[in-house]
Amino acid sequence: MSQRRPSRLIHLTSRILPFADAASEGLPMAQLLRLSLFQVSVGMATVLLLGTLNRVMIVELSVPATIVAMMIALPVLIAPFRALLGFRSDTHRSAIGWKRIPYIWFGSLWQMGGLAVMPFALLVLSGQQAVGPAWAGEVLAALAFLMTGLGLHMTQTAGLALATDRADDETRPRVVALLYVMFLVGMGLSAVIIGWLLKDFSPFRLIRVVQGAAVVGIVLNLIALWKQEKVTPMSRAEREAPRPRFGDAWADLIAGGQAGRLLAVVFLGTMAFNMQDVLLEPYGGEILGLSVSSTTMLTAVWAIGALIGFTMAGKMLAQGRDPYRLAAFGLLTGVAAFSVVIFAAPMGSPVMFFAGAGLIGLGGGLFAVSTLTAAMTMHTSGTAGHGLALGAWGAAQATAAGLSIALGGGLRDWINAAATSGSLGEALNTPATGYSFVYHLEIGLLFVTLAALGPLVRLVRADTTPETQKGAARIGLADFPT
Numbered sequence: 001m002s003q004r005r006p007s008r009l010i011h012l013t014s015r016i017l018p019f020a021d022a023a024s025e026g027l028p029m030a031q032l033l034r035l036s037l038f039q040v041s042v043g044m045a046t047v048l049l050l051g052t053l054n055r056v057m058i059v060e061l062s063v064p065a066t067i068v069a070m071m072i073a074l075p076v077l078i079a080p081f082r083a084l085l086g087f088r089s090d091t092h093r094s095a096i097g098w099k100r101i102p103y104i105w106f107g108s109l110w111q112m113g114g115l116a117v118m119p120f121a122l123l124v125l126s127g128q129q130a131v132g133p134a135w136a137g138e139v140l141a142a143l144a145f146l147m148t149g150l151g152l153h154m155t156q157t158a159g160l161a162l163a164t165d166r167a168d169d170e171t172r173p174r175v176v177a178l179l180y181v182m183f184l185v186g187m188g189l190s191a192v193i194i195g196w197l198l199k200d201f202s203p204f205r206l207i208r209v210v211q212g213a214a215v216v217g218i219v220l221n222l223i224a225l226w227k228q229e230k231v232t233p234m235s236r237a238e239r240e241a242p243r244p245r246f247g248d249a250w251a252d253l254i255a256g257g258q259a260g261r262l263l264a265v266v267f268l269g270t271m272a273f274n275m276q277d278v279l280l281e282p283y284g285g286e287i288l289g290l291s292v293s294s295t296t297m298l299t300a301v302w303a304i305g306a307l308i309g310f311t312m313a314g315k316m317l318a319q320g321r322d323p324y325r326l327a328a329f330g331l332l333t334g335v336a337a338f339s340v341v342i343f344a345a346p347m348g349s350p351v352m353f354f355a356g357a358g359l360i361g362l363g364g365g366l367f368a369v370s371t372l373t374a375a376m377t378m379h380t381s382g383t384a385g386h387g388l389a390l391g392a393w394g395a396a397q398a399t400a401a402g403l404s405i406a407l408g409g410g411l412r413d414w415i416n417a418a419a420t421s422g423s424l425g426e427a428l429n430t431p432a433t434g435y436s437f438v439y440h441l442e443i444g445l446l447f448v449t450l451a452a453l454g455p456l457v458r459l460v461r462a463d464t465t466p467e468t469q470k471g472a473a474r475i476g477l478a479d480f481p482t
Helices: 004-015 030-036 038-062 065-091 101-125 136-166 172-197 201-224 236-240 246-254 257-276 280-286 292-318 322-347 349-375 385-421 432-465 464-474
Strands: none
Touching: 030 038, 030 101, 030 136, 030 201, 030 322, 038 065, 038 101, 038 136, 038 172, 038 201, 065 101, 065 136, 065 385, 101 136, 101 201, 136 172, 136 385, 172 201, 172 349, 236 432, 257 322, 257 349, 257 385, 257 432, 280 292, 280 349, 280 432, 292 322, 292 349, 322 349, 322 432, 349 385, 385 432
16 A cells, blocks of 8 residues: 555646646756746747837837837747748757757847847837937837847747757657746736836836846746756867758758648638737727726636646647647637637627637647647658757747737728728628628638648548557548648
8 A cells, every 4th residue: 555655646646737747858847847937038028029018118108009010010020030040050060069058048148138228229219318310219129129039039949949859759749838838927927027017107117127027038048048958069070061051951841741731830820810819808898898807807818728728738649649630629619719709799798708718718729739749749851950840830920920910900990990981881880890800700711721731630640550540530630621
């Protein structure tokens, strides 16, 4: 009995505690949790760029919304270069043999530098300057946003690649899910703490808070990268040997067709899930008459759904489930979620609306973790490495997210203007028309994504054993129209 109790306790602990089985011999739990701190840092920078500073510039500093939108969109311009950053970390050569650590370090420096100068740039942008040209504020603010965006993209790409290098095939899905959860934790904690610190706004407080976030970010990244990559010295001849070309590595990655289709799936699916990012809260307030405090809870409901999706995906993928089929299940969950949100308006049901927001988070979480796992486990050949594959995934995901948010807001305004003017007929002369159009468009994009995903499911099915095919056929997504 005394021998059985410890084993039962360990088994019970691994079942109850989230991600308790994500550790492996090559990546122990203590080092995994420490490595995941880079995601907390990236989440904090993301909150500053897309949330806190957005509101501060418009409300407290009275910066025109058009200029604010342009500044927030600048980091998205860096996203397509994540594939190049990942490739450079694959082929980096140093005297001590590090590949990923230098890119995490320099990404941390860029991120800290951008945040360090950002509050001064924003104050100049708002007109609080005594000397200098009138355009100095726009240039300095754009430079600060670009530096921060480059830093967080470089840090995240190299960090994910390092986690892929160290995790084994069995634990890699759980590692992916854990890293995503830590990203959400970083965003949530940062939003609460920074919002509380800026409650009594003043220019000097803005400088202290943003520069404090810069210091916290680089400290977290230093703790994360400490002793995470083995020192394997390289000879001078190895360092001076010609490096592979990015074009050749990209051709190797796309050669089989699987990588290109996966990137298309990631782009389309992210567009479908993220187009509503700027519309859910206005939809709840304008159409359903919810209070500000009620609509603020939407973020929490969405985050809970996303966390459930991350946990489900990590557990199911660790059990050997096909990531493409699980991604398809996330897409179908998204179809149901947007349908519930649409019907919440004619039914006048806030309960349906909140349920739909939670389902959007659940479907998006399943889709994101599944496609990222597929990229991490993708078989690379020639000069293509994990850094390039993960960078390409991040480029597709981040670019689609930025474009979809802008497109969703623009389409809602355009359709609403046409509807309320009577151009679309009496039946559609309601403020809900613009929102409904975007949600229906997202459902259409989800089905397009399913169609693009179909050949990948068939490809995996052809490469698996009969036993695996039998177990995976329960979802039955291989026969979706393509």
